[in-house]
Amino acid sequence: MDRQRTFDDLTSQQRWKLQALKAELSTQPIAETISECIRLQWLGREDTEEARENFRRAYSAGRAAQLVLSYLKYLEDVNSRRKQLGVAIHEKLHYPYPTLKEEIEAYTSQLISMPWRWPAGKRSC
Amino acid sequence: MEMAGRQEILLMDFANTCIQILGLLKKATEGSDYQVPQEDLDYLDHYRPLRDHYAHIYNRLPGGSNAKEVVTEIDDERGFQIIIGFEIDDQDRVVLEEKRIEVNDRGAERVLEIGKRNLAALSPSAIAGLHQHFVQHPDDIPPPSAVRRGSLTRAARDEERGSRGSSVES
Numbered sequence: 001m002d003r004q005r006t007f008d009d010l011t012s013q014q015r016w017k018l019q020a021l022k023a024e025l026s027t028q029p030i031a032e033t034i035s036e037c038i039r040l041q042w043l044g045r046e047d048t049e050e051a052r053e054n055f056r057r058a059y060s061a062g063r064a065a066q067l068v069l070s071y072l073k074y075l076e077d078v079n080s081r082r083k084q085l086g087v088a089i090h091e092k093l094h095y096p097y098p099t100l101k102e103e104i105e106a107y108t109s110q111l112i113s114m115p116w117r118w119p120a121g122k123r124s125c
Numbered sequence: 126m127e128m129a130g131r132q133e134i135l136l137m138d139f140a141n142t143c144i145q146i147l148g149l150l151k152k153a154t155e156g157s158d159y160q161v162p163q164e165d166l167d168y169l170d171h172y173r174p175l176r177d178h179y180a181h182i183y184n185r186l187p188g189g190s191n192a193k194e195v196v197t198e199i200d201d202e203r204g205f206q207i208i209i210g211f212e213i214d215d216q217d218r219v220v221l222e223e224k225r226i227e228v229n230d231r232g233a234e235r236v237l238e239i240g241k242r243n244l245a246a247l248s249p250s251a252i253a254g255l256h257q258h259f260v261q262h263p264d265d266i267p268p269p270s271a272v273r274r275g276s277l278t279r280a281a282r283d284e285e286r287g288s289r290g291s292s293v294e295s
Contacts, residue, residue: 041259071146072146086132
């Protein structure tokens with residue numbers, strides 16, 4: 001059985017070339033590093049179905065990593081909104097508004113003119 | 126009621142986001158030999174019952190095929206009553222059919238840690254795969270200039286517009 005080649009078996013020029021390639025890749029964003037690492041292995045090789053399958057795998061993995069980053073940011077946002085709404089619900093339960101007849105008109109007109117903003121309730125100081 | 130409904134939508138969004146991260150992390154590892162630890166996969170997957178619950182909420186309403194998950198019917202001397210909703214335990218976890226789901230700060234922090242740690246491990250693993258390949262095929266090592274920047278996302282060219290929102294090059 002043939003012995004597997006190791007890094008030490010490469011010529012100094014090949015070693016330099018490989019290190020330079022890796023250094024360049026490590027400056028890329030994670031998602032692009034993943035896809036480029038696969039793409040470069042198939043660069044210049046014959047256009048076969050296997051090569052195409054690997055290009056698909058390269059971009060699929062890279063795009064998935066990119067989306068993980070986006071979903072992580074989104075999770076932070078969702079959790080923050082969840083907490084804000086929890087506080088608003090807590091306040092509404094503890095400091096109900098409107099409670100007086102004269103407050104009702106102000107409350108409904110604010111709700112109709114700015115339905116996306118919940119009218120501020122009374123708060124204890 | 127309106128605020129409670131919005132809160133439920135946010136719970137669904139939270140659980141759904143965690144399940145999306147699970148699927149995408151697994152897909153991202155297909156670019157290297159790296160394996161996401163099973164403990165991390167299990168943790169992300171523990172959000173699935175809540176995601177499934179909201180994805181098919183119409184089946185969880187009174188009379189629905191899965192109503193028993195969150196609908197309680199009481200028939201006593203006061204009459205027939207229907208109660209809808211799930212319990213939140215003292216650790217701020219959603220309790221759904223005996224499963225405790227961390228839709229809370231602790232859960233968010235853990236999912237963020239899992240995501241960031243695994244993403245950080247993917248890059249060295251992909252580079253190690255490339256290293257192994259070119260050690261075996263040293264004559265094929267491309268120059269650093271062969272590395273494309275921005276290859277995953279770029280603006281579509283005129284002739285591509287209308288066909289894809291974003292595009293990649295092979």
